[in-house]
Amino acid sequence: MADRIVVLGVGPDGALAGAIPDDVALVVAGGRHLDVHAPAGAPTMRIPGDLDAAFDAIRTTDGTVCVIGSGDPGWFGIVRLLASRFGDIPLEVYPATSAVAGAFAAIGLPWDDAVVVSAHGRDPRAAIAAALTHAKVAVMTAPSSTPATIAGALLDAGCGPRRVVMAVRLGHPDAAIHDTDLAGAADLEVAEPNVLLLLDPERVRTAPRSVVGHTRAPMPWARPIGAYAHRDGQISKPAVRALVLAHLGPGPGRLLWDVGCGSGSVAVEAAGLGAGVVAIDRDAEQLERARVNAATHGVGLGLVLGEAPAAFAPLPDPDAVFVGGGGTSLPAMLELLTVRCRDRLAVALATIERVAPTLAQLRDAGWEATAQLVEVHDLVTLGDGHRLAPQNPIVLVLAERP
Structure with missing residues (x-):
């Protein structure tokens, strides 16, 4: 049984947020991270794939397990699953810059007032709902919920004007920033991985700030x-x-x-x-x-x-x-x-x-x-x-x- 799990984030520059332990007995990561970072000769397991098999391997490995994830693994990442499955095994987490933070940094905007929603492995309805009502939204996309499909759904739903920014493959040699509107985004297919930013040009300048989460407190209802x-x-x-x-x-x-x-x-x-x-x-x-x-x-x-x-x-x-x-x-x-x-x-x-x-x-x-x-x-x-x-x-x- 694993005696500890070390979780390392990979930043937009491709660098690990920490060192892979010398005594590592198993490295678990996506294929591209394994290809770059796994030590020679170390046992490995690739994800995505059969997560149950990966978790069984973590459970049955003696010694230290290292799990590698993109950005901050505690932000819509693998840490939630690991904590729920292995609450009896110590977790050491070393986060890198998240993809969302990297996307906002690329266009010089703060994001402490942004609503962040994931369409990765989830019904995209929540992402569409957030983009309809909020002034500053970041969507973590997926091959089944691309920026083009989300932008198209928002156009069909009568969404108002939006500045649409697609931060594509940040940290890779072919990284790109596409800055357009909903119609432009709906006609543009971009490479994976990417982050989609949806900004209301008017309200992003005037939306009130609140201490309640990242958005203002709910407005009163049943108004006169x-x-x-x-x-x-x-x-x-x-x-x-x-x-x-x-x-x-x-x-x-x-x-x-x-x-x-x-x-x-x-x-x-x-x-x-x-x-x-x-x-x-x-x-x-x-x-x-x-x-x-x-x-x-x-x-x-x-x-x-x-x-x-x-x-x-x-x-x-x-x-x-x-x-x-x-x-x-x-x-x-x-x-x-x-x-x-x-x-x-x-x-x-x-x-x-x-x-x-x-x-x-x-x-x-x-x-x-x-x-x-x-x-x-x-x-x-x-x-x-x-x-x-x-x-x-x-x-x-x-x-x-x-």
């Missing part, structure tokens, strides 16, 4: 109607927004659709809680209101002009969806949403007649669905006293995939 530009009161009321957001669970890494977004109040508040949001509406005037409201509250949205459900076709699959009515197209929408949505749906209905068919369709599709009447009365002055003035009631249908 007066906090948003809207048309003739066509806006989800604060109480409805509060219940919808509580059900959908917006947060960092989650991707939401707001269908029939109108003024975008639900979309803006979901983005303010850290989610990536695609706001969809067939009315260009309303979509512009959503854009203005997002800018006013300092969040980013994807904005898609189109008729649902046809507008859904090019979009990345959502984790959760809010439908603000839907009219006669609602059954067709739900037919698609119950397949493509990962876990939660909320539908706001103004008429009682739509409730039973909506519940039946969701349940027939295998979803758990409930409905509740949301009725709010405002306290208003009447003479020397007060009365309760009712707002229009709304029925919320809330559904969850089992």
